[in-house]
Amino acid sequence: MPLPKTKPEFGIEAYMAWEDEQPERHEYLAGETFAMSGGTDAHYTILGNVFAELRTALVGKPCRAFISGMKLRIDRVDAVFYPDVFVTCDPRDRQPDASLAKQYPCLVVEVLSGSTAAFDRGRKFELYQQIETLREYLLIEQDRKHADLFRKNEDGLWVLHPAGPGGVIRLESVGVELALEGLYEDVELEQA
Template sequence: MIANSSANYLSPEDYLKGEENSPIKHEYIDGNIYAMAGASDAHVTIAGNLFALLRSHVRGTGCRVYMADMKARIESKNTYYYPDVMATCDERDRELDSFKRYPRLIVEVLSEKTEAFDRGDKFADYREIETLTEYVLINQKRQRVDCFRRNSEGLWVLYSYDENSREVHLASVDFTLSMESVYEDVELRPENPASDNQG
C-alpha cells in the first residue's frame, strides 16, 4: 500500500488539492505523502463484496458506506487515509465532500506488505477518531476476520472469526453476514507454511 514518500512538508490543503487531479492515490501523514500501490484481485473482491452487502444493509437508515476512494480524516494526527471500506452515520459527514471525519466503521483488507502497519500505527491513528466504534481487518489468504470493538469503557476488544465461523457480526452497524458472502468469488491462496518459519 505505501510505496514511497515525499521529502518536503506538504500542507493538508495542498495535499487535498493535489489529490483531486492525481492519477494515483496518496495517503497523508503529518505533512508527508505516501503513494498507494495497486491491490490484488482478492483484495478488491473482498472489499467489493463487503461494500455491496453493507450498502444494501444501511439503505434508508441515514448511514453511508464508502469504498477505497473516500478518505478518512484524523484531525488530531493531521492524517488522511483511504480505508478499503468505511461507514459513517454522522450528519456532519454529509457536508464533507472529499473526506469523512466521523466514521463509525472502518475496514481494511490485509496484505503481506500492509498487515503490520494496518494492525499497528494505522490502528493507533484510527483510534483517535471519537466516533469510531469498530475496526475490521480481513485476511485475503484464508477466511479470517478480526473485529476490534470499542466497549463502553473505551477499551478495544477483539472478536475473531475464522473458517469455522458461519457468520460475522458487525456491531457498529448491527449487521450479521455470512463468512461465505465476505469471500464470495475469492480464490484463497494459503500461505506456504515453510515460508512462515523463515526469519
C-alpha cells in the same frame, strides 16, 4: 505502507489541494505522502463483497458505506487515509464541505495484504483510534478465511472478536451481521 513519495512536506490543506490534481492516490501522514499501490484479485473481490453487503444492509438507514476512493480525514493526528471500506452515520459527513473527505466513521474495514498488514494492525489502528466516533475496526485477511473485529467497549478499550470459517461478524456500530463465507465469495484461496 508504501515508501514515502519524494515531495516536500506540507500541511493537510495543501495535501488536499495537491491530491485533487494527482493521477494516482496518496495517503497523507504528518506532512508526508505515500503512494497507494494496487491490490490483488482477492483483495478487490473481498473489498467489493464487503461494500455490497454493507450497502444492501444499510438501505433505509441514516448510514452510508464508502469504498476505497473516498478519503477519511483525521485532523487530530494530521492524517488522511483511503480505507478499503468505511461507514459513517454522522450527519456532519453529509454536509457539502464533506464531499471529498469524511471525518466521522463508526466502522472502518481494511483488507490485509502482505505489504500492509503490519501497518494496518499497528500504527494505522493507533491513528484510527483517535477518531471519536469510531466504534469498530474490521481487518479481513485475503489469503485465508479469517477476520479480526476490534470493538470499542464502554470503558474505551478495544476488544478483539475474531471470526473464522463459518463464522459471523456482528457489526454493532451499524446493526449488521456479515457471514464470513459471503465475504470470500468468488475468492480463490491457495490451498496450504
